[in-house]
Amino acid sequence: MPTRLLEAIDSPADLRKLAPADLPRLAAELREFLVASVAQTGGHLASNLGTVELTIALHYVFDTPRDRLVWDVGHQTYTHKILTGRRAAMAGLRQAGGIAGFPRRAESEYDAFGAGHSSTSISAALGMAEAFHQLGSAQRAVAIIGDGAMTAGMAFEALNNAGATELPLLVVLNDNDMSISPNVGALNNYLAKLMSGRFYAAARRAGEKVLSAVPPIKELARRAEEHMKGMVTPGTLFEEFGFNYIGPIDGHDLDVLVDTLTNIRQLSGPQFLHVVTRKGKGYAPAETNPCLYHGVGRFDPDAGVAEKSGGKPTYTQVFGDWLCDMAAADSRLVGITPAMREGSGLVHFSQQYPKRYFDVGIAEQHALTFAAGLACEGVKPVVAIYSTFLQRAYDQLVHDVALQNLPVMLAIDRAGLVGADGPTHAGSFDLSFLRCIPNMLIAAPSDENECRRLLTTAFLHDGPSAVRYPRGGGSGATIEAGLEPLAIGKGVVRRRGREVALIAFGSLVGPALAAAESLDASVADMRFVKPLDVELLRDLAHGHRLLVTLEENAVAGGAGAGVAEALAALGLDVPLVHLGLPDTFLEHGDPARMLADCGLDAAGIARAVRQRIPLLPE
Numbered sequence: 194m195p196t197r198l199l200e201a202i203d204s205p206a207d208l209r210k211l212a213p214a215d216l217p218r219l220a221a222e223l224r225e226f227l228v229a230s231v232a233q234t235g236g237h238l239a240s241n242l243g244t245v246e247l248t249i250a251l252h253y254v255f256d257t258p259r260d261r262l263v264w265d266v267g268h269q270t271y272t273h274k275i276l277t278g279r280r281a282a283m284a285g286l287r288q289a290g291g292i293a294g295f296p297r298r299a300e301s302e303y304d305a306f307g308a309g310h311s312s313t314s315i316s317a318a319l320g321m322a323e324a325f326h327q328l329g330s331a332q333r334a335v336a337i338i339g340d341g342a343m344t345a346g347m348a349f350e351a352l353n354n355a356g357a358t359e360l361p362l363l364v365v366l367n368d369n370d371m372s373i374s375p376n377v378g379a380l381n382n383y384l385a386k387l388m389s390g391r392f393y394a395a396a397r398r399a400g401e402k403v404l405s406a407v408p409p410i411k412e413l414a415r416r417a418e419e420h421m422k423g424m425v426t427p428g429t430l431f432e433e434f435g436f437n438y439i440g441p442i443d444g445h446d447l448d449v450l451v452d453t454l455t456n457i458r459q460l461s462g463p464q465f466l467h468v469v470t471r472k473g474k475g476y477a478p479a480e481t482n483p484c485l486y487h488g489v490g491r492f493d494p495d496a497g498v499a500e501k502s503g504g505k506p507t508y509t510q511v512f513g514d515w516l517c518d519m520a521a522a523d524s525r526l527v528g529i530t531p532a533m534r535e536g537s538g539l540v541h542f543s544q545q546y547p548k549r550y551f552d553v554g555i556a557e558q559h560a561l562t563f564a565a566g567l568a569c570e571g572v573k574p575v576v577a578i579y580s581t582f583l584q585r586a587y588d589q590l591v592h593d594v595a596l597q598n599l600p601v602m603l604a605i606d607r608a609g610l611v612g613a614d615g616p617t618h619a620g621s622f623d624l625s626f627l628r629c630i631p632n633m634l635i636a637a638p639s640d641e642n643e644c645r646r647l648l649t650t651a652f653l654h655d656g657p658s659a660v661r662y663p664r665g666g667g668s669g670a671t672i673e674a675g676l677e678p679l680a681i682g683k684g685v686v687r688r689r690g691r692e693v694a695l696i697a698f699g700s701l702v703g704p705a706l707a708a709a710e711s712l713d714a715s716v717a718d719m720r721f722v723k724p725l726d727v728e729l730l731r732d733l734a735h736g737h738r739l740l741v742t743l744e745e746n747a748v749a750g751g752a753g754a755g756v757a758e759a760l761a762a763l764g765l766d767v768p769l770v771h772l773g774l775p776d777t778f779l780e781h782g783d784p785a786r787m788l789a790d791c792g793l794d795a796a797g798i799a800r801a802v803r804q805r806i807p808l809l810p811e
């Protein structure tokens with residue numbers, strides 16, 4: 194049995210000791226390791242299997258960590274982690290106390306830039322390249338971006354900026370023709386065209402010319418001349434942006450990758466390398482179904498990942514079912530997703546209503562303004578979006594939707610803690626950043642049935658609205674089939690007590706009810722964060738010695754802050770405690786454990802109340 198190469202690699206310096214001929218064997222070992230490791234921990238498998246050779250080649254050729262590798266999204270960095278001293282740590286990937294599933298500057302000097310959200314890499318790498326220029330350093334910056342991430346406006350803002358500089362920035366486009374689901378849009382069509390036979394052959398020739406040390410400026414001039422003559426040259430789009438386009442090359446051929454990168458490293462000016470890879474490469478089930486293997490839980494590598502079926506529905510499924518039912522009831526409804534068809538529960542809707550379904554790519558900002566335009570003309574858009582990704586579309590929500598009071602509905606999934614993805618993906622802030630926007634209706638359901646009813650309420654509302662619900666399932670409440678709205682701005686008292694009133698929002702109504710079992714407590718399910726049920730607050734304030742607000746959102750500026758403002762406006766001075774997420778970024782871990790660590794499980798809530806009650810005057 195030959196010695197395994199991987200076991201001797203604790204840093205890229207070890208990697209660089211290998212002969213080029215050894216690299217394919219290393220790639221095979223890495224794939225084996227990845228499948229076995231992710232099967233134990235869960236994680237983003239398919240993207241990582243696709244970038245094994247590219248990662249090896251980048252670390253082999255570039256002088257990391259001096260040279261900076263900036264990974265876009267960062268969900269494809271497992272090989273990078275393994276090669277940079279974290280092979281053993283992969284056993285704790287995405288688990289409490291273990292390494293993160295994304296690059297983290299605090300985790301390793303090789304993680305040049307933190308990520309989790311997409312399409313930031315070119316901007317960040319450009320900033321680094323400019324910094325090296327300012328500092329007189331010969332270090333290099335490389336952005337590695339996927340074809341999905343490339344669909345975002347931010348990527349093009351960065352290309353626009355970078356292409357007008359002389360900086361030796363390298364952008365590597367990792368084109369696997371997939372986002373999480375199949376990639377969409379005109380850019381995707383364009384990349385497919387580049388890949389088609391005619392262009393592929395021509396592109397290879399163009400690439401060879403560049404690599405045979407033709408000064409890039411002359412190459413650009415040549416191509417400009419060809420363009421003037423009306424000849425269509427491969428890579429035109431990226432060249433028009435001022436980059437030297439090279440490729441497409443085979444992203445699984447280590448010889449080609451190493452040679453190409455070695456040559457590019459000598460070139461000056463912005464470089465764009467188009468690399469073609471296969472998502473899931475080397476593990477047949479993932480190659481066949483890269484979407485299912487994009488992000489996986491623990492699984493048996495021999496059996497593969499099972500498609501989910503049965504069990505109590507998640508909030509995502511509740512939303513997806515509601516969307517189909519509401520679409521049947523109202524032909525004006527359209528559904529929009531910024532590249533999260535599966536995660537947001539839109540698969541059935543996309544199949545049943547293909548003409549009313551819009552995957553706009555990773556383009557949250559565009560999704561909101563596109564929805565605003567639709568709403569202007571009487572169409573009723575529902576934008577399904579993760580809380581964390583809505584952050585990117587804030588100005589569009591304020592300026593294009595809310596300011597014009599347009600009936601755009603947001604179905605906000607992953608609100609609150611998400612667990613293994615950690616702070617980049619936690620939906621900790623939406624209540625804080627939505628609450629201050631005029632015209633917004635904001636609802637937070639406490640169970641699946643209330644979710645369905647609040648979705649209907651928001652949809653029927655003639656103005657901007659948001660319903661936020663957490664990752665995973667709820668209490669397993671029976672879901673009524675109808676489409677009945679609830680009264681806007683009205684909460685409901687779920688339990689009567691005398692000492693303390695637990696004023697709970699959304700996912701914390703359940704823990705509040707459980708905590709109340711050991712307390713003399715009332716529990717209010719507020720249902721709406723905006724407008725708040727001020728009458729209910731007044732009643733609760735009059736009838737209890739202590740008020741406690743509860744939310745799975747940052748305490749800072751959240752629903753509880755809204756309660757405090759409302760009580761102050763009513764002139765009511767009642768002892769008030771706010772329970773919610775702390776003013777810190779919480780690391781990845783088990784979501785239930787994390788909630789308990791924040792004191793937001795039943796025991797923590799009861800503890801917080803007892804700490805205050807003895808101190809209160811009778």
Ligand SMILES: Cc1ncc(C[n+]2csc(CCOP(=O)(O)OP(=O)(O)O)c2C)c(N)n1
Pocket residue numbers: 240266268269309310311338339340341342343369371372373472531532533555557582585
């Ligand atoms: C701003 C933002 N929106 C959405 C996502 C969710 N997301 C993570 S990976 C991904 C697909 C990325 O596709 P690509 O860049 O081609 O990488 P691949 O998965 O194919 O390796 C999406 C939509 C995200 N991380 N960030």
Ligand SMILES: CC(=O)[C@@H](O)[C@H](O)COP(=O)(O)O
Pocket residue numbers: 237266268309373487488536607611614618664
């Ligand atoms: C990398 C990324 O942004 C997504 O793949 C994300 O991890 C999906 O999260 P969910 O598993 O909650 O859908």
Ligand SMILES: [Mg+2]
Pocket residue numbers: 339340341342367368369370371372
């Ligand atoms: Mg892709």
